Amino acid sequence: EAQVTQNPRYLITVTGKKLTVTCSQNMNHEYMSWYRQDPGLGLRQIYYSMNVEVTDKGDVPEGYKVSRKEKRNFPLILESPSPNQTSLYFCASSIDRNQPQHFGDGTRLSIL
Amino acid sequence: AQSVAQPEDQVNVAEGNPLTVKCTYSVSGNPYLFWYVQYPNRGLQFLLKYITGDNLVKGSYGFEAEFNKSQTSFHLKKPSALVSDSALYFCAVREIGDYKLSFGAGTTVTVRA
Numbered sequence: 001e002a003q004v005t006q007n008p009r010y011l012i013t014v015t016g017k018k019l020t021v022t023c024s025q026n027m028n029h030e031y032m033s034w035y036r037q038d039p040g041l042g043l044r045q046i047y048y049s050m051n052v053e054v055t056d057k058g059d060v061p062e063g064y065k066v067s068r069k070e071k072r073n074f075p076l077i078l079e080s081p082s083p084n085q086t087s088l089y090f091c092a093s094s095i096d097r098n099q100p101q102h103f104g105d106g107t108r109l110s111i112l
Numbered sequence: 113a114q115s116v117a118q119p120e121d122q123v124n125v126a127e128g129n130p131l132t133v134k135c136t137y138s139v140s141g142n143p144y145l146f147w148y149v150q151y152p153n154r155g156l157q158f159l160l161k162y163i164t165g166d167n168l169v170k171g172s173y174g175f176e177a178e179f180n181k182s183q184t185s186f187h188l189k190k191p192s193a194l195v196s197d198s199a200l201y202f203c204a205v206r207e208i209g210d211y212k213l214s215f216g217a218g219t220t221v222t223v224r225a
Contacts (some may be wrong), residue, residue, distance in 0.1 A: 004155070033213065042118075042202060043215040050211060060214055090155055098144060098163065098213050103155030111121075 002027050002104050006091050013081060014112050021076045023091030024109070031094045032074040033058070035064065036087040043090065049074055074090065081111045090107035114139045114207050118216035122144040128225055131193040131217045135186045137201030145176055146183045146204040150218075156202060162186060173197070 003026045013019055023094075025032065033048040047059030049068040063085055065077040072094075078085060089109050092101035116140045125131050137143055144163050148156040160171025177188045188202060202209045203216045 031211075035215075040217055041119075041205075042116075043119040045212055045214070048211055048213075056211065059214070072196075092156075099160060099207065100146060100158035101156075101213075103148075103157070105153075105155050 003093065004091055004093055004102050004104040006089075006107050008107060009105065010108050012110040012112065013099065015082055016080050019078050019081060019109075020079075021089060021091075021109070022073045023076065023104060024072050025074075025091075025093040025102070026072065027093065027102065028071065029093035029095055029102075030071070031097050031099075031101075033092050034064070034074070035090045035092065036060065036085075037090060037106075038087055046076070047091075051100075070074045078109075081109075083111050085109065086111045114141065114143075114205055114210070114212070114214045116203050116205050116216035118201075118219045120219050121217075122220045122224045123134055124224065125193050127195050128192050130190075131190040131197065131221065131223070133188040133201050133203075133221060135185050135188065135216060137186060137203070137205040138184065139207040140210045144206040144208060145177075146206075147175070147186075147188050147211075148170065148202045148204065149202040150202065159185065159188070159201075178195060182215050193221075195223050195225050197221060198223045 034046040035043040044060045047057045047066040091104045094101040148157040162179045
């Protein structure tokens with residue numbers, strides 16, 4: 001089954017404790033992206049990747065890092081999480097930037 | 113810079129009535145436009161897209177959208193709404209040649225029986 005898998009689905013943690021949210025797709029997609037969803041703001045793009053080893057900033061990259069060492073994986077790293085990063089996060093992938101994206105089911109992060 | 117506006121936070125319609133969800137966009141050049149739907153506790157699902165060609169685009173579940181370049185709009189429509197269409201709808205835009213995708217704030221649709 002074609003899918004985008006995010007882990008964990010839920011996480012409660014404390015300020016400053018490094019965390020990684022994993023994202024994996026099994027569709028051999030080139031384009032991958034991370035978004036955060038906040039009430040009243042919709043989805044905002046954090047980072048995107050055009051292919052292996054090629055990443056760039058979206059609209060809200062501050063406080064986040066990403067890497068794309070393999071085509072299928074695109075982890076999101078919060079080196080020193082802060083409460084304003086409490087949000088619902090989505091990973092998405094598509095064959096290329098012009099095609100519709102497939103979304104994971106989301107990761108709800110709470111930073112205390 | 114590109115942006116999307118969804119002027120209505122909520123749309124309420126009776127089952128069987130037409131449904132319209134509004135979207136306007138702003139880009140420097142030509143746009144790629146998308147509509148997605150989100151059901152509770154799930155990721156977004158693709159409904160339809162406009163890239164080039166016919167201004168009326170047909171998508172999944174009986175939805176369609178009309179691209180209007182002069183009004184910079186891409187409104188989502190369904191002739192006869194179902195209770196199961198109740199969900200959160202997002203419009204998104206990418207400027208041709210760019211990699212970033214910008215979403216609107218979303219419109220919650222409630223279809224009452």
